[in-house]
Amino acid sequence: MTEPVLFHVADRIALLTLNRPDKLNALSYALIDALMAALDRIETDPAVRAVILTGAGDRAFSAGADIDEFSTNVADGRAAALRDFVRRGQAMTARLEAFSKPVIAAVNGLAFGGGCEITEAVHLAVASDRASFAKPEIRLGMPPTFGGSQRLPRLVGRKRGLELLLTGDPFPAQRALQIGLVNAVVPHAELLPAARALAQRIIRHGPDAVAAVITAATRGLNMAIGEGLQVEAEQFAALVGSRDLDAGLAAWRERRPPRVSG
Known part of the structure; x- marks a missing residue:
């Protein structure tokens, strides 16, 4: 049976392919x-420092939830639909958002519904110039269920987010870049190299510092500024006395590049 997610590691970067x-x-x-x-x-493998998430084939990153599968749960009633469908999808996007290592989506085609919600949840995203996005759940008579009603307006602004959520209209990669859903749009053939180059720019820094930045930014976005500043302070305090911070400060004093551990 074909594996639903392909797993490959090279140069400290894990490539996960929705298959x-x-x-x-x-x-x-x-x-x-x-x-x-x-x-x-x-997460528990110190040899892996970053993750790239992409889709198999040339047509889609992910067209969203498997409608045939979840419609069966809907037919079984609210409890089954919430347990098997909504909670599973929300757990997935929450895991991606809070993951301690950087996760980069390499959006190679359609990113509709749940595919767009994955793009919203990951830390960074690079899109092929062939990619397209949509929030089509309203056409099924429902709101997004994997976090899209919450993350998209936070990412792109309330009015832009509501326009996309309420119309269900598809939009191209350049529009996704303009509104801040993705970090870059590149020619299709350059997608994975561009995602790898971005990952390499991150993992040249110490893993503990990278994790601290992700935690502070991700948790802080959902808090009042005062609470967010406390999270920031906690993340810094946890690094005091660490090898990477001591090495980074020593390198600055000596005017040389830092030596990164891990």
């Missing part, structure tokens, strides 16, 4: 569970 190209990499329950298991494996 249902015949279904436009729709997010089946098996695929979501496999992605969560891969993240568990990566």
Whole structure:
């Protein structure tokens, strides 16, 4: 049986590929569970410093949730739909958002529904010039269920977010760049090299500092500024006396590049 998520590591970067190209990499329950298991494996592996997430084939990053599968849960009632569908999807995007190592989406095609929600949740995103995005859940008579009603307006602004959520209209990669959903748009053939180059620019820094930045920024966005500043202070305090901070300060004093551990 074909693996729903492909896993490959090179140069301290894990490449995770959503692997249902015949279904436009729709997010089946098996695929979501496999992605969560891969993240568990990566988080405890010190040899992996960053993650790139992409889709198999040339057509889609992910066209969203597997409608055939979750419609069965909807037919079974609220409790089943919430337990099996909504909570599973929200756990996935929350895990990506709070992951302690940088996660970069390499959006290679359609990123509709849940595929767009993954893009919203990850730390950084690079899109192919062939990529397109949409929030089409309203066409099914429902709001987004994997966090999109909350993250998208926070990312792009309330009115822009509501326009996309309420119309369900698709929008191209350049529009995603303009509104801040992705960090860059590159020619399709350069997508993975561009994502790898971005990952390398991050992992040249110490892993503890990278994790502290991700934690402070991600948690702080959902807090009042005073609480966020406390998180920032806690993350700094945890690094006092660490090898990376001591080495970084020594390198600055000696006017040389720091030597990064890990």
